[in-house]
Amino acid sequence: MLVIEDVHTHYGKIEALHGVSVEVKKGEIVSLIGANGAGKTTLLMTVCGDPQASSGRVILEGRDITRRPTAEIMRSGISIVPEGRRVFPGLTVAENLHMGGFFNTKSEIRKSQQHVYELFPRLKERENQRAGTMSGGEQQMLAIGRALMSKPTLIILDEPSLGLAPLIIKQIFEIIAKLRDDGITVFLVEQNAHQALKLADRGYVLETGRIRLQDTGANLLANPDIQNAYLGG
Amino acid sequence: MATSNLKHALFCAIITLVVSYPILGFNLVSQGTSVGLEGANPTTVTAVFLAALAVFLFQLFRDQIMSGLGRVPKPALPTTRNMSDATRVRMQNLIILFVVIGAAIWPFLASRGSVDLATLVLIYVMLALGLNVVVGLAGLLDLGYVAFYAVGAYTFALLSQYFGISFWVALPTGALLAALFGLALGFPVLRLRGDYLAIVTLGFGEIIRILLNNWTSLTGGPNGIGGIPDPTLFGMEFGRRVKEEGNISFHDFFGIAYDSTHKIIFLYLIALVLAVMTFFAIRRLMQMPVGRSWEALREDEIAARSLGLSRTGVKLSAFTIGAFFAGFAGTVFASKQGFISPESFVFLESAIILAIVVLGGMGSQFGVILAAIAVTILPELAREFSEYRMLIFGAAMVLMMVWRPQGLLPMRRIHIHLDKPE
Ligand SMILES: Nc1ncnc2c1ncn2[C@@H]1O[C@H](COP(=O)(O)OP(=O)(O)OP(=O)(O)O)[C@@H](O)[C@H]1O
Ligand SMILES: [Mg+2]
Numbered sequence: 001m002l003v004i005e006d007v008h009t010h011y012g013k014i015e016a017l018h019g020v021s022v023e024v025k026k027g028e029i030v031s032l033i034g035a036n037g038a039g040k041t042t043l044l045m046t047v048c049g050d051p052q053a054s055s056g057r058v059i060l061e062g063r064d065i066t067r068r069p070t071a072e073i074m075r076s077g078i079s080i081v082p083e084g085r086r087v088f089p090g091l092t093v094a095e096n097l098h099m100g101g102f103f104n105t106k107s108e109i110r111k112s113q114q115h116v117y118e119l120f121p122r123l124k125e126r127e128n129q130r131a132g133t134m135s136g137g138e139q140q141m142l143a144i145g146r147a148l149m150s151k152p153t154l155i156i157l158d159e160p161s162l163g164l165a166p167l168i169i170k171q172i173f174e175i176i177a178k179l180r181d182d183g184i185t186v187f188l189v190e191q192n193a194h195q196a197l198k199l200a201d202r203g204y205v206l207e208t209g210r211i212r213l214q215d216t217g218a219n220l221l222a223n224p225d226i227q228n229a230y231l232g233g
Numbered sequence: 234m235a236t237s238n239l240k241h242a243l244f245c246a247i248i249t250l251v252v253s254y255p256i257l258g259f260n261l262v263s264q265g266t267s268v269g270l271e272g273a274n275p276t277t278v279t280a281v282f283l284a285a286l287a288v289f290l291f292q293l294f295r296d297q298i299m300s301g302l303g304r305v306p307k308p309a310l311p312t313t314r315n316m317s318d319a320t321r322v323r324m325q326n327l328i329i330l331f332v333v334i335g336a337a338i339w340p341f342l343a344s345r346g347s348v349d350l351a352t353l354v355l356i357y358v359m360l361a362l363g364l365n366v367v368v369g370l371a372g373l374l375d376l377g378y379v380a381f382y383a384v385g386a387y388t389f390a391l392l393s394q395y396f397g398i399s400f401w402v403a404l405p406t407g408a409l410l411a412a413l414f415g416l417a418l419g420f421p422v423l424r425l426r427g428d429y430l431a432i433v434t435l436g437f438g439e440i441i442r443i444l445l446n447n448w449t450s451l452t453g454g455p456n457g458i459g460g461i462p463d464p465t466l467f468g469m470e471f472g473r474r475v476k477e478e479g480n481i482s483f484h485d486f487f488g489i490a491y492d493s494t495h496k497i498i499f500l501y502l503i504a505l506v507l508a509v510m511t512f513f514a515i516r517r518l519m520q521m522p523v524g525r526s527w528e529a530l531r532e533d534e535i536a537a538r539s540l541g542l543s544r545t546g547v548k549l550s551a552f553t554i555g556a557f558f559a560g561f562a563g564t565v566f567a568s569k570q571g572f573i574s575p576e577s578f579v580f581l582e583s584a585i586i587l588a589i590v591v592l593g594g595m596g597s598q599f600g601v602i603l604a605a606i607a608v609t610i611l612p613e614l615a616r617e618f619s620e621y622r623m624l625i626f627g628a629a630m631v632l633m634m635v636w637r638p639q640g641l642l643p644m645r646r647i648h649i650h651l652d653k654p655e
Contacts, residue, residue, distance in 0.1 A: 048539070074541035082539050088532035099529050102522065102540050150540070 001026045001154055001185050002047070007056035009039075009046045016042045018209040019056065024154070029176065029186040031196040031217065033230055034206035040189045041083050043206065044158050048080060049073045060154070075103055079152035083159055085143040089132025093123050096131050096142055100149030109149065116145040119175055137168035144175065154185045161192045173199055193230035197221045205230075242292035249285040257281055299635065325599075329512075336505055340498045348494070348501050350613055352569055355504035356562045357605040359511050361589040362598060363558030366515060368587065369595035369644070370524065371551035372531025374431040376583055377418075377438025381411040381556035383578035385563020387445060390458040390573050400464035404564045411560025412553045414441075419552035423545055426534070438583055446575040457574025461567050463496055464503055471496035504565050511558050512598060518554065527551050588626075592633055594640020603641050 002024040009017040016039045024030045034040050046053050049070040058066045065073050074080070079100075088096050097116060101109040117124040120141040126134060131142055140160055147155055157176070161169040173195050180186050190196035197203050200217035205226065213220065220226050258278055260271045272278070291298065340348040360382060367375045388407035392398035398406070422433050445452045452458065463471050469483045483495055518524045526547045529537035538544055567573050585608065593604030611629075612622050633641075 050538070069543070070538055071541050071543035071546075074539060080539045082535060086533050086536040086539070088529060088536060090532050091528070099525065099537075099540060102525070102529075102542065146540075 001028075001061060002187065003057075003059040004043070004047065005057045005059065007043070007046055007053045007058065009042055009051055010054045011042075011051065015054075016209055017046065017053075020206070020209070020211055021056075022204055022211065022214075024185060024187045026185055027180065027183065028201040029180050029188060029199055031188045031190055031200035031203045032206055033190055033193040033196055033203065035230075036191070037208075038206045039209045040206055041158055042209075044080065044156055044187075044189060047073075047156065048078070075150075077153045078156065079147035079150055079154070080156040081140075081143045081147045081158060081160060084162065085136075085139045087131040087134075087139050087142050087146065090130060092128050092130055093134070093142055094127045096146050097123075097149050100146035102150075104150060108151070112149045112151060116148055119148075119178065120145055137164050137172075140164060140168070140172060141175075144172070148179075148184075152184065154187065155179060156187045156189075158189050159191060160188070161190060161195065169195065193226070194221070197226075238293055238295065242289045242295075245292045246285045246289035249288045250281065253281050253284060254278075329509075333505070333509055337502065340501050345494045345497055348497050349569075350610065352497070352501045352504045352565075354606055354609045355501070355508045356566050356569070357586070357589065357609050358508045358602050359504075359558055359562040359565075360586045361593065361601045361605045362508075362511050362515055363555045363562070364586050365590050365593075365596065365598065365601045366518075366527070366558075367551050367555035368590050369597070369601070370519065370531065371527040371548065373548065373551060374427065375434045375552075375555070376431050376580070376587065377434035377436070377441075378555070378559060378586055379578045379580070379583040380418075380438040380441035381414055381559035382563040382566070382582070383441055383445060383575075384411040384414050384556075385560030386567040386573050386577070387452065387458075387563075388560070389564045389567040390461050391451070393462055394458055394460070400462065400564070400568050404561065407564040408557050408560035411563065412557040415552040415554075415556025416549055418556075419549040422552075423548055435580070435583075438578075438580060442575050442578050442580075445578070453574075455574060455576070457572055457576075459572040461571050461573065463571070464500065464568055466499060471499060500565070500569050504569075507561055507565060511561065512602070515554075515558075516598060523547075523550055588630060592630070592640060594643040596644035597640060597642050600640050600642030600644070 002022075004020060004022040006019045006021055007017055008015060008019055020039070020043055022030070022032065022043070032040055032043070042051075045051060047058055047065075049065065049068055049072075053066055056066070057064055060073075060076060060078065063076075065076070088099060091099065094113070097113050098109055101112055104112070122138060123141055123145055126138065131139060134142065144155075144157070144160065147157075160172050160176070164172070169192065176186055176188065177199060188196055188200065197217045197220050203215060203217045203220045204211050205213040205220070213223070213226070215223070221231075258273050258281055260273050262269050262271050336351075340351070343351075360378070363381075364375065364378045367373050367378070385407035388410045389398075389400065389403035392403050392406065418434065418437050422430055425433055446454055448454070449456075465471070465480065466483060469486050470480050471483050482491075483499075526537070526542050527550075529540065529542060530544070530547045530551075534544065537547070566577070570577075589604045589608050590601055592608065593600030593602070608626075612626070615622065615625065618625060637643075
């Protein structure tokens with residue numbers, strides 16, 4: 001579904017990714033873990049085309065999207081839940097969701113909206129509340145809901161557990177599992193290594209711009225190196 | 234708190250003295266060939282010290298004063314909060330209809346001077362509605378908006394001077410040319426946001442003005458361009474004598490006596506029609522995808538882009554459409570004045586239009602119209618205080634921001650309607 005091949009990405013002269021290769025197959029949950037500043041967000045942004053990879057290729061469903069403009073990439077079946085949620089603070093929950101379905105017809109929007117409300121009944125309750133006044137957990141649900149509005153085949157999540165209480169994190173991860181069961185492919189970036197790897201079919205470990213390890217989620221969880229470095233021993 | 238305020242207040246007072254004493258407290262007098270320095274008369278010196286004292290006291294009790302201001306009961310404004318969208322829109326349309334009908338009848342009853350002033354108000358309404366798209370809806374702080382106004386006005390002035398083009402041809406031409414300038418400005422500022430954007434647009438506005446000022450061979454420079462023709466009504470002219478061969482004058486055609494107010498009223502009606510058109514065009518745009526994309530961009534650029542919106546397209550459309558309406562307003566302005574010069578398009582003009590948008594409530598069309606009326610008419614009513622106009626204006630701005638930071642009539646979004654579940 002998504003193939004990242006030997007991607008190098010620069011911010012000005014600084015190289016943030018030194019040849020990263022990742023593959024996400026259809027129907028999988030793939031987790032990418034790594035410390036602060038490892039380049040996780042950079043990798044996701046490279047997939048979205050901002051910044052573009054300076055070398056290497058990004059292939060989405062067999063199509064090379066490395067040099068495509070962001071707007072075009074984001075309309076080709078990918079959705080991203082950006083780092084830090086980034087809901088539209090001044091718009092209501094419903095309006096945020098409608099923005100998510102910007103390029104869909106009204107009846108499609110209505111269907112997806114109902115689907116999102118089934119996944120997150122909380123959002124339905126708060127339909128007319130301004131998104132900026134919601135709690136962090138609710139905003140994260142909204143960000144995920146908004147990403148689902150365009151009916152993506154691949155959803156990318158950048159640290160959805162950031163700053164949330166354990167109970168909410170559990171809920172969010174349950175939803176992610178449900179998305180996969182609904183046939184959506186999931187590429188998950190997390191610092192919360194334990195949960196992310198438990199959920200994942202396969203996982204990657206990114207360290208300072210390089211892939212250090214890749215394996216099934218279960219194997220990575222059992223790996224002593226990983227346990228030491230990312231799971232607190 | 235008290236001590237820190239005291240220190241701060243002392244500091245402010247000293248600054249006031251340091252800044253104002255040398256400027257106001259000394260006079261330069263010529264003594265033969267040399268220049269000498271002389272202390273100013275005692276009243277000025279006292280005034281300077283009194284001013285410093287006022288600053289000191291205000292800063293010392295700033296917290297109390299500001300919280301006191303905050304507690305002053307806020308003017309209650311009608312609320313439409315509990316109405317459904319459909320009824321609200323219907324009620325709005327009804328109100329608009331009545332207001333427009335009233336506004337169309339009014340000039341026949343009013344004095345010549347007030348109709349002329351009302352035309353100016355309508356020009357500002359157009360300008361503010363246009364800038365509202367850029368600043369209020371798309372969230373792009375544009376401090377050079379007056380440039381597009383100037384483009385519209387000069388397009389008409391130059392076309393009429395060099396090619397004898399009439400108002401009705403110049404109107405769309407001026408608007409389109411202004412839109413083109415909006416597009417041209419849009420490209421270099423695509424990547425800029427906030428303060429940087431404000432500074433670049435400010436520079437752009439100045440460039441246009443300075444260009445008009447210095448390109449003397451084309452624009453007449455500071456002398457401006459005069460003799461800009463009045464609009465015609467189906468080829469009928471409003472002057473006492475017909476200027477163009479083959480035209481007939483309005484009063485001859487209807488067999489009435491010549492009256493110079495005919496022209497004033499006609500211009501007013503044109504401005505009214507254009508302002509109403511601007512209002513509805515922009516309201517329509519707001520409900521269309523392009524309007525929603527402006528809002529998305531204003532709310533969060535990264536999120537907007539993550540949804541597949543193109544930053545380029547959204548920003549350029551906002552700049553272009555905003556500029557288009559400024560071009561409209563400029564053409565009407567040129568025709569109303571009959572004479573334009575770069576002096577009409579200084580930065581202060583941009584600032585006033587921006588103030589109208591902020592005072593009215595960013596994004597709110599009704600608020601912006603209300604503020605345009607207030608900002609244009611109040612200074613006229615306060616003619617005798619004309620020296621203190623900017624002072625009163627500034628004070629009103631400050632009070633307004635304390636009382637109602639969201640503007641006179643804050644924006645209410647019209648939700649998009651999804652078809653009802655079967
Ligand atoms: N816009 C930018 N300009 C310059 N350098 C950047 C930029 N964004 C990120 N970097 C650098 O690239 C490196 C990778 O950053 P990135 O945001 O991808 O890390 P991350 O793995 O997502 O970290 P975190 O877990 O804290 O979100 C860091 O060294 C960072 O300083
Ligand atoms: Mg990150």
